Amino acid sequence: xxxxxxxxxxxxxxxxxxxxxxxxxxxxxxxxxxxxxxxxxxxxxxxxxxxxxxxxxxxxxxxxxxxxxxxxxxxxxxxxxxxxxxxxxxxxxxxxxxxxxxxxxxxxxxxxxxxxxxxxxxxxxxxxxxxxxxxxxxxxxxxxxxxxxxxxxxxxxxxxxxxxxxxxxxxxxxxxxxxxxxxxxxxxxxxxxxxxxxxxxxxxxxxxxxxxxxxxxxxxxxxxxxxxxxxxxxxxxxxxxxxxxxxxxxxxxxxxxxxxxxxxxxxxxxxxxxxxxxxxxx
Ligand code: GLU
Numbered sequence: 339x340x341x342x343x344x345x346x347x348x349x350x351x352x353x354x355x356x357x358x359x360x361x362x363x364x365x366x367x368x369x370x371x372x373x374x375x376x377x378x379x380x381x382x383x384x385x386x387x388x389x390x391x392x393x394x395x396x397x398x399x400x401x402x403x404x405x406x407x408x409x410x411x412x413x414x415x416x417x418x419x420x421x422x423x424x425x426x427x428x429x430x431x432x433x434x435x436x437x438x439x440x441x442x443x444x445x446x447x448x449x450x451x452x453x454x455x456x457x458x459x460x461x462x463x464x465x466x467x468x469x470x471x472x473x474x475x476x477x478x479x480x481x482x483x484x485x486x487x488x489x490x491x492x493x494x495x496x497x498x499x500x501x502x503x504x505x506x507x508x509x510x511x512x513x514x515x516x517x518x519x520x521x522x523x524x525x526x527x528x529x530x531x532x533x534x535x536x537x538x539x540x541x542x543x544x545x546x547x548x549x550x551x552x553x554x555x556x557x558x559x560x561x562x563x564x565x566x567x568x569x570x571x572x573x574x575x576x577x578x579x580x581x582x583x584x585x586x587x588x589x590x591x592x593x594x595x596x597x598x599x600x601x602x603x604x605x606x607x608x609x610x611x612x613x614x615x616x617x618x619x620x
Contacts, residue, residue, distance in 0.1 A: 387426060387448050397428070413584045459572060475554070
């Protein structure tokens with residue numbers, strides 16, 4: 339199993355070090371290496387995934403692994419691309435829209451929540467999974483157990499993500515925000531005490547907590563709803579329909595639960611096991 343392989347090949351500290359190193363390479367302006375410009379039919383398909391999120395998209399020796407990577411591989415195959423025709427590109431939260439707008443990637447599967455604001459500039463297929471938001475603290479912290487406990491605390495989230503706004507704007511909780519380039523950078527700030535907590539999707543936090551159980555504690559008091567979509571360039575209605583058909587098949591034939599089990603089966607994370615309801619393609 340993937341989770342076990344990560345654990346046995348690299349100890350928790352090494353994985354954290356790997357994740358932290360990955361943030362150094364998260365070049366927000368990266369132009370990727372794909373030669374297909376996004377209109378399909380090329381020899382390759384370029385897909386943006388995270389490279390620093392254990393369980394979802396984690397760079398393991400040049401090849402990303404995790405749930406989003408498995409989902410993207412399944413979808414690409416349904417679109418007619420074999421696994422070796424996929425060109426992976428590292429996407430950070432802050433560059434997902436621009437990568438799609440500029441044609442750097444053909445699609446994105448990177449813990450990418452469907453939101454109305456993002457729908458103004460990109461299209462989404464899916465959702466293929468519905469996550470919730472949660473909070474991660476240092477292992478010995480006992481006073482943060484809900485979003486309300488973040489009042490007056492220093493909170494880290496990745497720039498380009500919705501997670502911090504959900505707390506400070508939507509829930510009107512007065513936390514002091516510290517934005518980082520990605521979540522592994524937040525983990526470093528949490529580890530050295532610069533911030534009191536990290537907030538984002540429970541999937542992401544569960545992966546980090548599982549790799550470093552002695553250092554971090556997931557509050558495990560989930561809130562909100564994060565619908566993970568496959569990001570596409572604007573006006574991709576036809577491809578969106580094809581991807582939605584692939585997502586339906588992926589849940590029906592048991593692949594989706596197999597990927598979730600592979601990613602999180604050996605962690606404490608109680609992942610969602612039912613197929614989400616698909617949204618209409620624009
Ligand atoms: N899913 C949330 C979002 O897209 C947070 C995680 C992330 O930034 O990748 O804003």
